[in-house]
Amino acid sequence: MSHLPKLFDDLLYRLRRDGDAYPLISNSAAAHGNMRFVQGYSPSMLVEESRIFQVSVFNTLHLHQSELDQSQVLLDVIVIADEADTQLTESMRGFMAKV
Numbered sequence: 001m002s003h004l005p006k007l008f009d010d011l012l013y014r015l016r017r018d019g020d021a022y023p024l025i026s027n028s029a030a031a032h033g034n035m036r037f038v039q040g041y042s043p044s045m046l047v048e049e050s051r052i053f054q055v056s057v058f059n060t061l062h063l064h065q066s067e068l069d070q071s072q073v074l075l076d077v078i079v080i081a082d083e084a085d086t087q088l089t090e091s092m093r094g095f096m097a098k099v
Helices: 003-016 027-038 043-063 073-098
Strands: none
Touching: 003 027, 003 073, 027 043, 027 073, 043 073
């Protein structure tokens, strides 16, 4: 599971970059997909896991909204959602490579 902290690092890196920058390909996400295949996950389970991740992140933002820059938070939510989708895509590629 050493690839999971890297997934968060990829997200943080993306948030710190220019919002218009194209997302990087995440080798960690592909490793995550490989691992989930070995663990017996189905593709729909990977999608559900991504959804849970996004909901958890957005709930955390909600809990700490008074600490956030309100002029920036919506732009960051867009980046978070896009990065989560990009990582899901790479996870699915890693998963399907094992099929």
